Amino acid sequence: MNIGVIVVWLSLIIYLVIMVKTKVIEKKERKWLYLLVMITIGFSLLFTLTIYLNGVTTYLNNFFGRLSRMVVKT
Amino acid sequence: MKQKISNLQVIFLVANFLFAASVISLPQIIVQIGGQNSWLVPIVMFPFLVLLIYLIFGKKENHQETFLRIFSIGTGSKIREKILLLFFSLFAVLTFVHDLRALIDFIASYLLPNTPIDMLMVLSVFVILYISMAGIEVIARINAIHFFILLIVLTLLPFLLLNEWELANLQPLPSLKAVKSIILSVYFSLSWMGEMVLFIIIIANINPLKAARKAVITGTALGLFLFFLILFLAIVVLGTKIVREATYPSYILVQQINLTDFLDRLDLVIVAVWLPAFFSKLAYLLFAFNFCLSYFYKSNTNKFLLPVGWILGFLSILLFKNNMEHLHFSFYTWNSLGLCLELVIVLLFLLVRKSLKNKDKVISEEKHG
DSSP states (O other): OOHHHHHHHHHHHHHHHHHHHTTOSOGGGHHHHHHHHHHHHHHHHHHHTTOOOHHHHHHHHHHHHHHHHHHHHO | OOOOBOHHHHHHHHHHHHHTTHHHHHHHHHHHHHGGGGGGHHHHHHHHHHHHHHHHHOSSSTTHHHHHHTTOTTSOOOHHHHHHHHHHHHHHHHHHHHHHHHHHHHIIIIIOTTSOHHHHHHHHHHHHHHHHTTOHHHHHHHHHHHHHHHHHHHHHHHHHTGGGOOGGGGOSOOOGGGHHHHHHHHHHHHHHHGGGGGGGGGGGGBSSGGGHHHHHHHHHHHHHHHHHHHHHHIIIIIOHHHHHHOSSHHHHHHHTOOSSSSOOOHHHHHHHHHHHHHHHHHHHHHHHHHHHHHHHTTSOOOTTHHHHHHHHHHHHHHTOSSHHHHHHIIIIIHHHHHHHHHHHHHHHHHHHHHHHHHHHHHHHHHHHO
């Protein structure tokens, strides 16, 4: 596993412990907390498994990039 | 209590929005299109940006009360404001992601080639989080200190590079034939320079608000002047051929400083001055994104800043498979995408401002009549 991912996970564990123990997070805010932590873990796993999300970038490059290239060609 | 920032801090913030990220590799695409006349681009661009600022602030000064009410959590919360914040957060995220990736790639290429990219992201996000958690006042203060030092160093740059100037690199001089290529270069850099619209989110924090328009115009002029300086020197010192083909022409430019035998690594000093200014911009972007999120869960908090910072950090790596993909995005995609987002943000902002003003008018008419 990458060193960066380990650091991120450790920081998340410390963050979660502090947030829950000190009761800084209210009950209604907990769903946001867990959602954001889950997304972070998901992204770190994607990074570990070298699964890139560059499909989004490729789509944007095709759509907006083509527009820019058309401007240059004029 | 609402955090306040002075007009001088606004000047440095706006100048930083314009300069810090665009200096990395934007000169390459500008020179590729505009050739040796590209140094005219910042000068041509200035009136466009001033027009945009006048559009945002309006001619009359009676918008001040309206500005103070825009984006204050709990008041209004209309669908229009939510859409504006949605677009603004998208703009902030995309700017943060591609700026952070540009920084990481630059450090990985020149400064720390053996450090893993994820570790560079983690360290950068830690610094950004630390600044961002303190709020807009601290971000503005840190930015003002570092940008002022950067300003001094960059103003000295023409003298430090004086022995490397090749004025022949500017030839042939601009003619009417060059107009088209310069306009194209302006189009390609407008979205980068238009990032100064980021100040919209802190418009209510500016104290005094009366002189805010002047401060934003001064900041824009300062940022463009610094960019002009780098672009002009890059063309004069390196020539268009090198600038066109180098990935980081500005860094190669500062590497040319060679005063004496023992003072030949001033490039590292300049990078060390530029990096904190860049971190301030990234911290501001994270702050702005968190501000937009706070609006949605109706409490002004930075409790969730840590996971949000990590998510954006990972996105900066996952969205671009390699440096080339990022450069392609920056050169060809961001200019159209960024420009579209900036236009939508400005138009929605004007719409929100107008609706708030009309609402105020109706209330005051009801009171008096």
